[in-house]
Amino acid sequence: MPSSQSFDEYAKMRRQFKESAAYQKQQHNCQANKPFDLGNTTTRPAFLRALLQPAIQATTLRECYNASKEAAERLQRLDIFDRVEMRLQPPVSPPCSSSSNEGDNDNNNMDLSLVVKEKKRLVFATGTAVDQHGVHLRGGLSVKNVFGGAETVDLGMHLGGRACGPKAIFSTPVWSNPDKILSFEIFRRTLNNKDRSSYEEDQQCTAIRYQTRYVYTVHEFSYETTERAVRPSENASYMIRAQCGSSSKKALVHRWILDTRDHVITPTRGHLIRLCQELGFSLSRGARDAKFIKHEIESWSIAHLGAGIYLTSSFQAGYLKALDNPSNICDRYFLGHPISIRGIDSNDIGSHDQGDSLGGDAYVAAGVSLWTHLPHQVFPSHVKANVFSSCGAMTRVFPGQTVAGTLQELSLAPTLAVGVGVAYFQPWGRFECNYTVPLMAGSTQATARKGKWQFGFGIDLL
Numbered sequence: 190m191p192s193s194q195s196f197d198e199y200a201k202m203r204r205q206f207k208e209s210a211a212y213q214k215q216q217h218n219c220q221a222n223k224p225f226d227l228g229n230t231t232t233r234p235a236f237l238r239a240l241l242q243p244a245i246q247a248t249t250l251r252e253c254y255n256a257s258k259e260a261a262e263r264l265q266r267l268d269i270f271d272r273v274e275m276r277l278q279p280p281v282s283p284p285c286s287s288s289s290n291e292g293d294n295d296n297n298n299m300d301l302s303l304v305v306k307e308k309k310r311l312v313f314a315t316g317t318a319v320d321q322h323g324v325h326l327r328g329g330l331s332v333k334n335v336f337g338g339a340e341t342v343d344l345g346m347h348l349g350g351r352a353c354g355p356k357a358i359f360s361t362p363v364w365s366n367p368d369k370i371l372s373f374e375i376f377r378r379t380l381n382n383k384d385r386s387s388y389e390e391d392q393q394c395t396a397i398r399y400q401t402r403y404v405y406t407v408h409e410f411s412y413e414t415t416e417r418a419v420r421p422s423e424n425a426s427y428m429i430r431a432q433c434g435s436s437s438k439k440a441l442v443h444r445w446i447l448d449t450r451d452h453v454i455t456p457t458r459g460h461l462i463r464l465c466q467e468l469g470f471s472l473s474r475g476a477r478d479a480k481f482i483k484h485e486i487e488s489w490s491i492a493h494l495g496a497g498i499y500l501t502s503s504f505q506a507g508y509l510k511a512l513d514n515p516s517n518i519c520d521r522y523f524l525g526h527p528i529s530i531r532g533i534d535s536n537d538i539g540s541h542d543q544g545d546s547l548g549g550d551a552y553v554a555a556g557v558s559l560w561t562h563l564p565h566q567v568f569p570s571h572v573k574a575n576v577f578s579s580c581g582a583m584t585r586v587f588p589g590q591t592v593a594g595t596l597q598e599l600s601l602a603p604t605l606a607v608g609v610g611v612a613y614f615q616p617w618g619r620f621e622c623n624y625t626v627p628l629m630a631g632s633t634q635a636t637a638r639k640g641k642w643q644f645g646f647g648i649d650l651l
Contacts, residue, residue: 231307232269233337239365240264241303244275266367267339269308276302310334317617329356338362347378354378354392368402385536385546387425388433390519391418407446414439417519426543432518438479440469450491455571455614457499460490469520470512479520480512499560508595509550510586521548522583526645530554530581532606532625539583547585551595554581563611571614577623580605582631604631608643621645 240260247253257275264273315328329345340361347353360372373396380390398411415438421430443466450459465485471478485507492500507522523546524530525537536546556579563574584598610623626640 231310231334231337232305232339236338236365237264237303263365263367264305267362268341268367269334269339270305271308272304272306274304276304308333335359338365339367351381352378353381363399370398370400372398372400374398383422385523386429386518386548387422387545388429388518389420389422391420392416405447405449407444407448409442409444411442411444412440413442419519426545428542428547429518429545432477434477436477436479436517436519437471437473438469438520439471440467440479442467454616454619456491457493458491461488463487477514477517479517480514481516481520482510482512483520484508497562501558501560503556505552505554505581507552508586508592511550511588515587516550516585518548521550522552523548524552524554524581524583530604530606531556531577531579531623531645532608532627532641532643533581533604538581538604538631540585549583550586551599552581552583553599555579560612572611573614574609574611576607576609578605578607580629602631603629605629608640610643618646 240263241257244253244256244260247256261273261275264270310333312331312333313329314331315326317326326348327345328348329343331344332342334340335342338361340359343356343358343360345356345358347356354377356374356376356378358372358374360370363369363371375395377393378391380392382388382390392415394413394415396411396413398409400407400409402408416435417438418435419433421433425433445462445464447462448459450456450461463486465483467481467483469479469481469483471480485505487503487505489503490501494500509516509520509522523536524539525533525546526535530538536548538552539549540547556577558575558577560573560575562570563572580603582599582603584595586595604627606625606627608623608625610621610625612622613620621644623643623645624640625643
């Protein structure tokens with residue numbers, strides 16, 4: 190249902206329209222005239238014309254109002270203007286006409302004015318980021334509206350954490366639509382996996398991505414090409430050293446996201462679903478080059494049970510099927526740590542060789558938590574307590590192995606843990622301190638029924 194503010198805006202515009210000579214001639218028809226005056230801006234007129242065309246072609250006041258409001262919202266979401274205002278008013282000086290019919294048409298004209306204030310084109314920012322690679326520092330330069338069509342160039346550098354390196358992204362809206370973005374990405378980074386598998390991975394990647402957004406959903410199609418090099422540490426195991434060397438990966442990737450949460454970090458309702466399909470291939474015949482099909486799903490939901498108590502549940506699953514040689518360690522899944530399964534050390538689930546985690550080709554993980562606020566007289570509002578249970582399993586998939594056989598292996602050695610803890614929420618993520626007890630160790634190096642403290646950073650914790 191439209192808001193009261195929308196009705197007030199429409200009523201105000203209609204009063205302005207009634208005061209014009211056009212209303213005396215024709216109460217239903219109008220024609221937008223003089224679509225925009227940019228002044229000293231860097232935005233191309235042709236770029237704005239595509240956005241304003243529905244408002245220019247409108248034949249009634251309501252159509253013109255709705256089209257103008259939608260155009261203003263799209264301009265605001267392009268993130269190149271601080272202020273966007275659309276004005277519909279009678280012409281200041283209607284053009285003269287030689288005939289009465291032409292005069293009637295001129296009296297039906299309305300001036301549609303676009304008032305904008307552009308943002309700064311150069312923005313330099315530094316900060317702390319939290320993602321699947323941990324917590325790291327980032328800094329970068331963003332150049333907005335590069336060619337006058339809402340293009341953006343982002344140059345950045347990540348330091349610390351597991352991933353560090355430079356990145357450059359050029360993005361542009363397709364057909365002046367902020368919900369359709371085409372981007373080109375180049376990055377180079379080093380992934381530090383010494384804490385779990387005694388190796389480092391150098392990546393050089395170029396990618397082209399096309400992303401569409403609609404209300405709560407996001408579709409992304411991308412083509413990526415990556416050159417990878419695995420370097421072992423001095424104490425690396427034999428299985429890790431066997432994976433070392435250079436390899437290449439070309440991949441077609443599709444991602445779909447449905448997110449109805451009311452807040453990313455501290456949601457109180459809604460759910461999140463992520464789907465990802467990836468086809469990895471290589472034009473060369475290298476033994477380590479990527480040739481696989483990969484599927485992954487993540488789901489997360491929250492419900493309010495009353496009295497300030499919230500129930501969250503989550504589920505993750507992934508399947509990697511190598512099409513030629515056994516899978517490369519760079520493409521495998523790793524499971525463990527608070528961002529996947531609470532109560533288990535980092536990447537502790539799955540097969541190991543001399544303490545090095547070898548990852549897996551298929552996994553499942555699930556968790557459930559009860560959250561509640563702590564007394565506000567003692568603790569801040571962004572500190573919450575929770576009790577949780579999480580479980581998961583991971584295995585390798587070998588040539589000739591069926592999906593049914595893989596599911597049977599996953600069910601043979603599950604890992605289950607329970608615990609209690611507190612979480613400190615911030616806009617960039619959350620910090621957790623939990624006391625956990627593994628009830629079933631499964632294929633891990635953990636000791637069942639031996640409690641321990643665990644700390645973790647993250648956004649979507651299982």
